[in-house]
Amino acid sequence: MSNIEKEETRPTTGxxxxxxxxxxGKWAYKSPIDSSLFIYNTERNEWLxxxxxxxxxxxxxxxxxxxxxxxGKNEISSGNKKQGGGKxxxxxxxxxxxxxxxxxxxxxxxxxxxxxxxxxxFRKAGYIxxxxxxxxxxxxxxxxxxxxxxxxxxxxxxxxxxxxxAILQLDETEIKPGFRIQVEKATLEQSNYFKIFEQEQHSxxxxxxxxxxxxxxxxxxxxxxxxxxxxxIKNLFSIEESLDDPNFFNQLQEDLExxxxxxxxxxxxxxxxxxxxxxxxxxxIKFKDFEAAEKCVALMNDRxxxxxxxxxxxxxxxxxxxxxxxxxxAQLRLKRWEKWLEQxxxxxxxxxxxxxxxxx
Numbered sequence: 001m002s003n004i005e006k007e008e009t010r011p012t013t014g015x016x017x018x019x020x021x022x023x024x025g026k027w028a029y030k031s032p033i034d035s036s037l038f039i040y041n042t043e044r045n046e047w048l049x050x051x052x053x054x055x056x057x058x059x060x061x062x063x064x065x066x067x068x069x070x071x072g073k074n075e076i077s078s079g080n081k082k083q084g085g086g087k088x089x090x091x092x093x094x095x096x097x098x099x100x101x102x103x104x105x106x107x108x109x110x111x112x113x114x115x116x117x118x119x120x121x122f123r124k125a126g127y128i129x130x131x132x133x134x135x136x137x138x139x140x141x142x143x144x145x146x147x148x149x150x151x152x153x154x155x156x157x158x159x160x161x162x163x164x165x166a167i168l169q170l171d172e173t174e175i176k177p178g179f180r181i182q183v184e185k186a187t188l189e190q191s192n193y194f195k196i197f198e199q200e201q202h203s204x205x206x207x208x209x210x211x212x213x214x215x216x217x218x219x220x221x222x223x224x225x226x227x228x229x230x231x232x233i234k235n236l237f238s239i240e241e242s243l244d245d246p247n248f249f250n251q252l253q254e255d256l257e258x259x260x261x262x263x264x265x266x267x268x269x270x271x272x273x274x275x276x277x278x279x280x281x282x283x284x285i286k287f288k289d290f291e292a293a294e295k296c297v298a299l300m301n302d303r304x305x306x307x308x309x310x311x312x313x314x315x316x317x318x319x320x321x322x323x324x325x326x327x328x329x330a331q332l333r334l335k336r337w338e339k340w341l342e343q344x345x346x347x348x349x350x351x352x353x354x355x356x357x358x359x360x
Contacts, residue, residue, distance in 0.1 A: 098157045099191040100166050104181035107151035114313045116297035122155050126162030154186050230286045230315040231296045235308045237281040243336045267292020277323040
């Protein structure tokens with residue numbers, strides 16, 4: 001079974017864990033905010049800015065040199081010291097780990113599984129832990145070259161007792177027809193990918209003005225409170241077709257709110273936001289509870305709507321789907337609007353004339 005640390009490709013899309021790559025033999029990732037480089041410190045189990053990492057490494061080398069002269073090689077690395085019962089610190093950490101590593105998952109966008117589908121399958125072995133934004137702690141790894149799933153993932157349970165249960169119940173089972181998965185306990189390095197979330201949120205502090213702007217968008221588009229209740233649906237529409245009908249987005253919202261065939265079939269909806277200028281045809285639907293959102297992902301993903309195949313998954317917590325309308329686009333929209341008014345006005349006048357003729 002392959003291990004994550006042996007992979008040479010650098011995933012960049014989807015979950016934060018997909019941005020990890022090898023840099024001078026160390027694990028690293030680039031912040032999506034300012035592209036600054038972070039290096040993983042294996043001794044402290046945390047991500048550090050590149051400048052801080054190099055500075056600390058230099059200081060450590062100097063300290064090691066002094067220690068060699070005084071105590072010899074056996075005293076260089078405190079990380080290898082044994083603690084109570086003859087177990088090292090790393091052994092104890094691994095013993096308490098609640099993360100499983102899964103291989104054999106679909107490795108193409110056509111068959112890709114959503115976070116909701118993975119959550120539904122793996123919670124058979126126990127409660128899956130959540131991050132501070134109440135999202136299931138599940139990371140699927142993506143191949144940067146093909147932009148398709150690698151076929152592996154890590155999943156964090158709330159209790160360590162779920163690990164043997166997951167291996168016993170789910171290892172060598174079909175997660176979907178034709179895809180038999182392998183489940184094993186994750187290594188410490190694999191488990192630590194979840195720390196990127198905390199590190200990134202801590203290192204990318206915003207000014208008060210930026211925070212106010214973000215809060216306004218969260219409130220407007222329904223992203224606040226919990227991403228696990230917010231579903232993102234893509235490929236709902238094209239910008240071009242929406243320009244021909246001023247009522248297009250009103251009708252689209254009614255379709256989404258339909259209790260028989262739309263998203264409302266899954267549960268009570270808190271808010272809907274349609275990103276009219278987004279080229280991917282995106283809408284976000286926020287539900288009152290997680291169960292309804294989970295049903296929506298299962299219902300809408302890979303479903304066909306107006307001849308288009310939809311993509312549905314939980315909101316990732318950081319992507320901004322809002323696209324500002326340019327001046328040229330606004331002028332084009334107004335021209336289409338005027339043309340629509342002229343056509344509908346003429347049709348209305350002709351209909352009135354016919355009605356008057358019939359009355360005479």
